[in-house]
Amino acid sequence: MLSQKAKYAMRALLYLARAEPDRPVFISEIADEQSVPKKFLELILLDLKRHGLVHSQRGKKGGYFLAKPPSQIFFGQVIRIIDGPLAQLPCASRTAYRRCDDCQDEKTCEIRKVLLQVRDSTARILDNTSMSDVMTGRAAELVEGAGI
Amino acid sequence: MLSQKAKYAMRALLYLARAEPDRPVFISEIADEQSVPKKFLELILLDLKRHGLVHSQRGKKGGYFLAKPPSQIFFGQVIRIIDGPLAQLPCASRTAYRRCDDCQDEKTCEIRKVLLQVRDSTARILDNTSMSDVMTGRAAELVEGAGI
DNA sequence: GTAATTCTCTATAGATTTAATAGAGATTAC
DNA sequence: GTAATCTCTATTAAATCTATAGAGAATTAC
Numbered sequence: 001m002l003s004q005k006a007k008y009a010m011r012a013l014l015y016l017a018r019a020e021p022d023r024p025v026f027i028s029e030i031a032d033e034q035s036v037p038k039k040f041l042e043l044i045l046l047d048l049k050r051h052g053l054v055h056s057q058r059g060k061k062g063g064y065f066l067a068k069p070p071s072q073i074f075f076g077q078v079i080r081i082i083d084g085p086l087a088q089l090p091c092a093s094r095t096a097y098r099r100c101d102d103c104q105d106e107k108t109c110e111i112r113k114v115l116l117q118v119r120d121s122t123a124r125i126l127d128n129t130s131m132s133d134v135m136t137g138r139a140a141e142l143v144e145g146a147g148i
Numbered sequence: 149m150l151s152q153k154a155k156y157a158m159r160a161l162l163y164l165a166r167a168e169p170d171r172p173v174f175i176s177e178i179a180d181e182q183s184v185p186k187k188f189l190e191l192i193l194l195d196l197k198r199h200g201l202v203h204s205q206r207g208k209k210g211g212y213f214l215a216k217p218p219s220q221i222f223f224g225q226v227i228r229i230i231d232g233p234l235a236q237l238p239c240a241s242r243t244a245y246r247r248c249d250d251c252q253d254e255k256t257c258e259i260r261k262v263l264l265q266v267r268d269s270t271a272r273i274l275d276n277t278s279m280s281d282v283m284t285g286r287a288a289e290l291v292e293g294a295g296i
Numbered sequence: 297g298t299a300a301t302t303c304t305c306t307a308t309a310g311a312t313t314t315a316a317t318a319g320a321g322a323t324t325a326c
Numbered sequence: 327g328t329a330a331t332c333t334c335t336a337t338t339a340a341a342t343c344t345a346t347a348g349a350g351a352a353t354t355a356c
Contacts, residue, residue, distance in 0.1 A: 001236055001237070002236040002237055002259075002263065003342095003343070003344090004343075004344065004345095005343080005344075007237075007259060010258075010259050011259070014258055014259075024302095026301095026302075026303095027302080027303075028302090034252075035250055035252070037344080037345060037346080039345070039346055039347075040344070040345055040346080042303075042304080042305095043305095043345090045303090046303085046304065046305080049303095056302095056303060056304090057302085057303080057352090057353080058301090058302055058303045058304080058351075058352040058353055059300095059301065059302055059303080059351095059352055059353025059354055060300070060301045060302065060353060060354040060355070061301090061302085061353075061354065062301075062302045062303055062352085062353070062354090063302075063303085064303085075262050088149055088150040089149070089150055089155075102183055104183070110158075110162055110279075110282035110283065111150075111155060111158050111159070111162075111282075113282050114223055114273065114274065114277050114282060115150065117273050117277075118270050118273050118274065121269040121270065121272075121273060122266050122269065122270060124269075125262065125265050125266050125269060126262065126266065129262050129265075131258075134258035134259075134261050134262060135258065151313095151314070151315085152314075152315065152316095153314080153315075172331095174330095174331075174332095175331080175332075176331090185315080185316060185317080187316070187317055187318075188315065188316055188317080190332075190333080190334095191316090191334095193332090194332085194333070194334080204331095204332060204333090205323090205324080205331085205332080206322070206323040206324060206330095206331055206332045206333080207322095207323050207324025207325055207330070207331055207332080208323095208324060208325040208326070208329070208330045208331060209324075209325060209326095209330090209331085210323080210324070210325095210330080210331045210332055211331075211332085212332085
């Protein structure tokens with residue numbers, strides 16, 4: 001399941017994507033408009049900032065804004081930042097591979113085999129769908145056109 | 149992430165799939181061979197039994213065995229029984245749809261749009277890959293051949 | 297330069313979920 | 327009737343998730 005936190009992160013990013021570019025938006029504005037607890041959202045945006053998805057400015061005319069165009073912010077990246085790897089098992093991750101603690105033989109593990117496929121098909125979608133793709137309704141075609 | 153419990157369930161089912169059909173296998177045998185805590189495995193197998201994936205027999209010559217051929221036990225079903233819906237959001241599930249608590253407008257929700265696609269591509273794999281598919285190494289071809 | 301406003305950061309707390317254990321009960325084979 | 331097995335309910339310990347609190351740092355406006 002996607003965490004509440006990741007859902008909040010996406011809502012915030014989509015909200016920023018719809019705002020005037022480079023116009024700083026208050027955390028409190030996003031929180032109010034998107035029904036996200038403000039203090040919680042602060043942590044989330046800070047995290048997104050550390051990972052280079054948004055920039056911020058302090059002080060009276062401060063706020064947050066996207067660090068790159070919406071067409072270059074992909075769902076896959078957001079989810080990885082907030083919730084961790086897309087794969088359903090550590091050993092099925094390609095960006096954050098880890099051996100499973102109790103694995104007997106990874107080479108022949110049937111569970112891993114299947115979950116690697118799931119991971120790949122998931123990543124194919126999430127790493128190719130950007131904020132702007134879903135905003136313009138282009139998501140469906142893009143994914144179908146990608147040969148997935 | 150797949151829960152430890154679901155991993156145990158799959159290991160147990162694959163173990164049963166490799167055993168002589170209709171020969172009851174002790175919980176303790178599966179637990180030992182697959183390094184699964186026995187008491188925990190009891191609960192899991194009971195759950196799988198209630199959902200018709202395995203049968204059991206009590207008493208001295210008791211044990212567990214598959215309720216149907218390995219080719220008819222699919223990963224999707226196992227995961228749904230143990231971990232719940234495949235979808236990453238309640239509103240993106242097709243077998244257990246629920247509205248998200250804090251959803252403003254489901255029709256236009258961009259997050260749902262993307263996660264519905266992820267759910268579908270995941271289900272396409274997990275509902276078409278059976279225990280026997282991964283045992284015989286047929287999984288890869290099957291999935292590619294399915295037009296996914 | 298000071299007050300007001302905003303983001304930044306660390307700490308903590310409450311609720312929920314996960315993973316596992318305990319122990320008594322029911323059934324069967326011998 | 328006894329030993330072995332599955333069945334069932336309850337409980338617990340640890341981890342994770344969802345938030346909240348409050349002090350600190352930067353910026354703007356005056």
